[in-house]
Amino acid sequence: MEGNEILRGKMAEAGFTQTELAEAVNADLRSAGYEGTVSDRTVRTWLTGKSRWPHRRQRAALEAVFQRPITELGFTPRQEPATARIVPSEDPVLRRRFISASTGIALTAAAGAPAHAAARRVGMSDVERLQSKFAVLVASDHRYGGKLTIETQASALAGEALALQARGTVSQRVRGALYGCAASFTSSAMWAATDGRRFDSAQRHFHRAASLAAMSGDPTIQFRIWSHAGSLYRHMARPADALAANDVARNLPITRRDPLFASLGHARHAAILGLTGDSRAVRQVLGHAQRALEQSHPGEQRPLWLNAFYDQAELDNLALAACLALGNYEDAEARAHRSLSLLRPDMLRTRAITTARLAHAQLGQGDLEPAVTTAMSIPTDPAGQHPRVAGLLGGFGSTLRIAAPASSAARTWDQYTHDSRRNTP
Known part of the structure; x- marks a missing residue:
C-alpha cells in the first residue's frame, strides 16, 4: 500500500511532527464541539496509506488546519455504491464559527441549543x-x-x-x-x-x-492587538501602516496609567521608525522607552503575556532591530550583547533572532570571522529552522558573499550551510 507523500510534504512545509498534527486536529475538533481523539498513531495510518479517507469530522479538521480541501492533502474518497447518499464534508469555516464569527452568530447558536444546554x-x-x-x-x-x-x-x-x-x-x-x-x-x-x-x-x-x-x-487587550498590528506591518515592510497601528496602541489610556505599556509602545515604535531612516526620531523614542521602563514597578499586576516577555532584554532587542535598519552597526552590536546577557533562559526563539542580528551587526562593521562564528553558534534545530531566523541567516550569507566572496569566512560559511542542509532530516 502506497503512503500519503502529499500529506507528508504538507506536514514538513508547516513544521508539523505526527504528534503536533494530532494536537492541531484535536484542537480544531474541540473548538467545533467534538471530542479530540486523534493520536500520533492515527496520523501514522494517514501517512502510511492504511487510512485513505479519514472520518468526516477528521477530514473537516484537517481542511481547517491546512486551509485546503481534503483531496489536496493526498486523501482519496472510498468508492461508494451508486445508490448511496453522498454526505458532504463539513465546511471548516462553519466548524470554526466560534473563532471567526461575531457575537450575533454565537448567540444564535445558543438560542438554537436545547434548553438543558444553557442551564450550566x-x-x-x-x-x-x-x-x-x-x-x-x-x-x-x-x-x-x-x-x-x-x-x-x-x-x-x-x-x-x-x-x-x-x-x-x-x-x-x-x-x-x-x-x-x-x-x-x-x-x-x-x-x-x-x-x-x-x-x-x-x-x-x-x-x-x-x-x-x-x-x-479591556484596554490591555486592545493595546496588545494594535501593538501586534504595528509589528505585523513592520514585518511586511509597510512602515506607514505600522506607525499608524502602533500609535493607536500608544494613545490608549493604559499607557498613561502603566509606564510598562508605554515603554513597550515606544520600543516597538522605534523599531518601526528604523525602517524610515529617521535616526533622530529613533533615538528620541528609545529614550522615552527607557525612561518609562525605569519608572515601571515590577510588582504590579499585569497580563500574563506582558510579564512573560517584556523587560530590558526585549527593549534592547527592539533597539537592535532599529539600529540595524539604520545601518548603525556599532550601536546594534552593543544592544545585541546586552540583550543576550539579560534574556531569560526560556526565550529560545528570541535568543536565536538576537544572535542572528548580532551576526549582521558584526558583518556590517567588517568583522567577518566573528560574524561567521556568531551565526554558526545558532542551533540548527529548532531555532535555525524558525522562518525569521532562516531569513536573517539567508540574508547574512548573501551579504557576506557580496562583501568578501573570496574570503576564508565566506568559504567557512558556505561549507557550514552546505553541511547543515545535508544533515537536516
Whole structure:
C-alpha cells in the first residue's frame, strides 16, 4: 500500500511532527464541539496509506488546519455504491464559527441549543481554566515561535472561550472576561502567524481580534492587538501602516496609567521608525522607552503575556532591530550583547533572532570571522529552522558573499550551510 507523500510534504512545509498534527486536529475538533481523539498513531495510518479517507469530522479538521480541501492533502474518497447518499464534508469555516464569527452568530447558536444546554453557569473559574491553557501556549511560543500548531491552538482556545458563552449562562463580568480571553487568544494566533511569515492569515486574525477586543472593554487587550498590528506591518515592510497601528496602541489610556505599556509602545515604535531612516526620531523614542521602563514597578499586576516577555532584554532587542535598519552597526552590536546577557533562559526563539542580528551587526562593521562564528553558534534545530531566523541567516550569507566572496569566512560559511542542509532530516 502506497503512503500519503502529499500529506507528508504538507506536514514538513508547516513544521508539523505526527504528534503536533494530532494536537492541531484535536484542537480544531474541540473548538467545533467534538471530542479530540486523534493520536500520533492515527496520523501514522494517514501517512502510511492504511487510512485513505479519514472520518468526516477528521477530514473537516484537517481542511481547517491546512486551509485546503481534503483531496489536496493526498486523501482519496472510498468508492461508494451508486445508490448511496453522498454526505458532504463539513465546511471548516462553519466548524470554526466560534473563532471567526461575531457575537450575533454565537448567540444564535445558543438560542438554537436545547434548553438543558444553557442551564450550566459559567463563572470566573472557567476563565481561569482557559488562562492556564493560555500560559502553556505562551511558554511554547517563547521556545519555538511562529509554528502553525501554535496558531491553530490559539484559535481553538478562542473558540472555547466563545463557545462557553453559547453553552451556559454568564454574568456581564464573566462575559467581558470571555471576550477578553477570545481576543487575547486570537491575538496570539495573529502573532504566531506574523512570526511564521504567514501574513495573510495574520491579517485575518487581526480583524477578528480587534472586534472581540472592542466587545471585551479591556484596554490591555486592545493595546496588545494594535501593538501586534504595528509589528505585523513592520514585518511586511509597510512602515506607514505600522506607525499608524502602533500609535493607536500608544494613545490608549493604559499607557498613561502603566509606564510598562508605554515603554513597550515606544520600543516597538522605534523599531518601526528604523525602517524610515529617521535616526533622530529613533533615538528620541528609545529614550522615552527607557525612561518609562525605569519608572515601571515590577510588582504590579499585569497580563500574563506582558510579564512573560517584556523587560530590558526585549527593549534592547527592539533597539537592535532599529539600529540595524539604520545601518548603525556599532550601536546594534552593543544592544545585541546586552540583550543576550539579560534574556531569560526560556526565550529560545528570541535568543536565536538576537544572535542572528548580532551576526549582521558584526558583518556590517567588517568583522567577518566573528560574524561567521556568531551565526554558526545558532542551533540548527529548532531555532535555525524558525522562518525569521532562516531569513536573517539567508540574508547574512548573501551579504557576506557580496562583501568578501573570496574570503576564508565566506568559504567557512558556505561549507557550514552546505553541511547543515545535508544533515537536516
